[in-house]
Amino acid sequence: MNAEDAQESMEVVLIEALIRRDGGDPASISTARSWAQNGGSSLDAYAAIMRIEEELGLVVPVARLLGPSPLSEFIRQATAAPASAPPETTAAAGAVAATASQRRHWRHAQGEGSAAFLHIGRALRCTRGFDADRAEAAFRALVARHESLRNRYVSTPDGLFLDEVADWPERAAFVRHPEAPDAEAATAPIREEVGRAFPLATEPPVRGGCVPLVDGTAVVYFVVHHITADGWTVDLLADDFLALYTKAGDPELDELDELDKLGELDELGELAPAAPFSRYAAALDTTARAGAYADDIAYWQKKFARVSPDFTIARRHGAASGQRAGTSRLVWDGPGEANAVRDRARELGVTTYSLLLSGLLAAAHVLSGKDDVVVMSGVANRNRAEYRHTAGLFTNQIFFVGDFRATGTTDSYVRQVHDDVIESLARSQLPIEVVLDEMGAYDMARTLAPYANILFQAAEAPIAPPPIRDGTWQPHPLGTGSIKRHCNIHLEDDGAEGLALELDYSLALVGEHDAARLLRALRAAADHIVQGGDGSVSELLAVVREAAGDPAPTLTIFSVDYPGARAEPSLAAIVRDSLPGAKIVELPVPLSLDAEEIEECLRRGHALMGRDSSGPAAVLGYCSAAAWARHLVATLPGPDAAPALLSVNDNALTETDWYEEFTDLIGRLTPGADLAEVAPARIALPRDGDLSSRCAAARDALAVMRRILEGALEERFGTPLGRVARETLAVQLKWLSYLGSCVVVGAEPGPVDERGLPGVRLDQGPRIFAWIRAELDPEGTLS
Numbered sequence: 001m002n003a004e005d006a007q008e009s010m011e012v013v014l015i016e017a018l019i020r021r022d023g024g025d026p027a028s029i030s031t032a033r034s035w036a037q038n039g040g041s042s043l044d045a046y047a048a049i050m051r052i053e054e055e056l057g058l059v060v061p062v063a064r065l066l067g068p069s070p071l072s073e074f075i076r077q078a079t080a081a082p083a084s085a086p087p088e089t090t091a092a093a094g095a096v097a098a099t100a101s102q103r104r105h106w107r108h109a110q111g112e113g114s115a116a117f118l119h120i121g122r123a124l125r126c127t128r129g130f131d132a133d134r135a136e137a138a139f140r141a142l143v144a145r146h147e148s149l150r151n152r153y154v155s156t157p158d159g160l161f162l163d164e165v166a167d168w169p170e171r172a173a174f175v176r177h178p179e180a181p182d183a184e185a186a187t188a189p190i191r192e193e194v195g196r197a198f199p200l201a202t203e204p205p206v207r208g209g210c211v212p213l214v215d216g217t218a219v220v221y222f223v224v225h226h227i228t229a230d231g232w233t234v235d236l237l238a239d240d241f242l243a244l245y246t247k248a249g250d251p252e253l254d255e256l257d258e259l260d261k262l263g264e265l266d267e268l269g270e271l272a273p274a275a276p277f278s279r280y281a282a283a284l285d286t287t288a289r290a291g292a293y294a295d296d297i298a299y300w301q302k303k304f305a306r307v308s309p310d311f312t313i314a315r316r317h318g319a320a321s322g323q324r325a326g327t328s329r330l331v332w333d334g335p336g337e338a339n340a341v342r343d344r345a346r347e348l349g350v351t352t353y354s355l356l357l358s359g360l361l362a363a364a365h366v367l368s369g370k371d372d373v374v375v376m377s378g379v380a381n382r383n384r385a386e387y388r389h390t391a392g393l394f395t396n397q398i399f400f401v402g403d404f405r406a407t408g409t410t411d412s413y414v415r416q417v418h419d420d421v422i423e424s425l426a427r428s429q430l431p432i433e434v435v436l437d438e439m440g441a442y443d444m445a446r447t448l449a450p451y452a453n454i455l456f457q458a459a460e461a462p463i464a465p466p467p468i469r470d471g472t473w474q475p476h477p478l479g480t481g482s483i484k485r486h487c488n489i490h491l492e493d494d495g496a497e498g499l500a501l502e503l504d505y506s507l508a509l510v511g512e513h514d515a516a517r518l519l520r521a522l523r524a525a526a527d528h529i530v531q532g533g534d535g536s537v538s539e540l541l542a543v544v545r546e547a548a549g550d551p552a553p554t555l556t557i558f559s560v561d562y563p564g565a566r567a568e569p570s571l572a573a574i575v576r577d578s579l580p581g582a583k584i585v586e587l588p589v590p591l592s593l594d595a596e597e598i599e600e601c602l603r604r605g606h607a608l609m610g611r612d613s614s615g616p617a618a619v620l621g622y623c624s625a626a627a628w629a630r631h632l633v634a635t636l637p638g639p640d641a642a643p644a645l646l647s648v649n650d651n652a653l654t655e656t657d658w659y660e661e662f663t664d665l666i667g668r669l670t671p672g673a674d675l676a677e678v679a680p681a682r683i684a685l686p687r688d689g690d691l692s693s694r695c696a697a698a699r700d701a702l703a704v705m706r707r708i709l710e711g712a713l714e715e716r717f718g719t720p721l722g723r724v725a726r727e728t729l730a731v732q733l734k735w736l737s738y739l740g741s742c743v744v745v746g747a748e749p750g751p752v753d754e755r756g757l758p759g760v761r762l763d764q765g766p767r768i769f770a771w772i773r774a775e776l777d778p779e780g781t782l783s
Helices: 003-018 042-056 062-066 071-080 100-109 132-145 183-194 231-248 256-261 277-289 294-304 337-348 352-368 410-426 432-439 511-531 537-548 571-578 595-609 625-634 655-669 691-717 723-745 765-776
Strands: 119-126 151-156 159-164 174-176 206-212 218-225 323-331 372-379 396-403 454-459 473-476 487-493 499-506 556-560 583-586 617-622 644-648 754-757
Touching (some): 003 042, 003 071, 042 062, 062 071, 100 151, 100 432, 119 183, 119 231, 132 206, 132 218, 132 231, 159 277, 183 206, 183 218, 218 231, 294 432, 337 352, 337 410, 337 499, 337 511, 352 372, 352 410, 352 454, 352 487, 352 511, 352 537, 396 410, 396 432, 410 511, 499 511, 511 537, 556 571, 571 583, 571 617, 595 625, 617 625, 625 644, 644 765, 655 691, 655 723, 691 723, 754 765
Parallel strands (some): 174 206, 454 487, 556 583, 556 617, 617 644
Antiparallel strands (some): 119 218, 119 473, 151 159, 206 218, 372 396, 487 499
């Protein structure tokens, strides 16, 4: 195909993709406008680039299509210099490294209760002519068709590997449950199977079954571990199962294993060959080892440095995994309302998703009181057509960060958000777990998914296969009813009269009241943007604040808390519950003994404390972090009066405290160990030295602690250290480094004005509430 023909064909593909949802007029599409200006969405863009690769053999990054260039320029560039496809990669069976996403799910799977957020699947009700033998045969053919369902996971000192097991189609469990009186009663045995753990090293990562009903119908289900499948895969497996079940009843086919040789399945269309997931995993591993993602890693690290890994709008902190979920909807259903949103997005040159994301970020800023807010989105990450029919864990997460310190116009702000979406999509092939692992984010966060407490996803209902459309089969609830994150928001846009946001939220952590506030604030933000006028971001936030019923705070509290996992609530959560009208700003704490990093942490803390607040301010430190809080206040530059300093369960942190913490740690591993090398007198830091010399002395002490700790772990668990022991070593060294940094800065003199509440832990909530209120709000004006 010559360049001219390729350009004409690509233009046809793009136009058809742009009108595929609403059946619009092709004449309304102009190649002189950009994709967004023509009303295109990111989901439409993915559909377009898949067709371009399949029909024209050209690989085009989706971010390029979503960019600001006119479609004519995009077409010219794509046909003149298409992106190169990655080289084909094949690895020997049993030698394929699991992806970073799979390694994360493997770690989570070792913990109790992981089924609540790692088991996914589908239930379907057969309304007539159910045959249990056909259902089981179709299930086993499904396992035989998709390599990922035949993979076991092998953990070795060198990492986690995929190992295909040939006979797992026959060994995968398919349970034929006793007859149930009705479909509602069938949910109980299904829920029990969903909650049963998968021994990933020894059994298939999928199971299925059927529950016959007294009326002659039945409910069929399958559940698969998230390490093996994503949401796209669940839809794919359901469609494949229905196709295989239908063909299993065809008398002209004697053997189900012949299905994979067919190019089409009668009225069900093609059941295309499924590429093995290991091909994708091997290619990803090869690309990562070649260092191709270095720029992407730096990009995400810089973005994450601006925001807390625990960011949330929830009043209470904690992991939402397995929590009961509530649901609310926000609908643009008035005359012309949906089209007004889309038209405004076109006018600004952004997608409808980006416009609504701008409103969500503003709402999250108001509800959280944080200047830096983060929202996550999932991407299918099937950027090559060959993986369209492959079952596996492809999905990735991208993150959008809003900074509400800057001023400017609302229109500029919305375009900046859209640019962030495009840049994030351009860097979405790298599994984000690679970055989070490198940053130690899983240790810093109080939840299993750092930075991911709020999800905003563009949703598109899959095209129902014929057995669903003709009523032979119906969707049936899987019976989980739980949630993984604090908030999940799905955008539903059919391109015509339907535009809605569906919010699922944790009833325990977010609650019905704040869920309603979020939707009110988001609607007000979107309406303000749609109305135009190009006002300021400050005006936008004032509108959002009024809609949320959240007046400007009169007190700013800077909380300083110790890092890492914990059983007790966080300091910020306690303060937020105690003084809901106050603005809470979490200050960073140092995590290393590097003098430059400590100075940078101090600079960031001072920058946060130096910003204008609407009233008085106080610094509140807890436990060991009170030492860092004291240092922050004592070193504040400028002539302004220092904020009040309050401490709860203060620990001044000396070398003796550091030693005693280490003694307690080693005592749990090897009681009676000789710790003379790290006695307080041996690790004493120079009191007259500068920060660099104190850090150097502390690093020497930490090196000795590390040697002793490694020896204790080797004595307890043997050599070489396994995964759990290595992770334990890393976590404890981070904790000891943090404590050491507090000892280092403890040499600075503290301010005179300090009030404390000694001997109290944060789980003693009522006592702390009363004290904080008495110290910071004696008149009760913030309640």
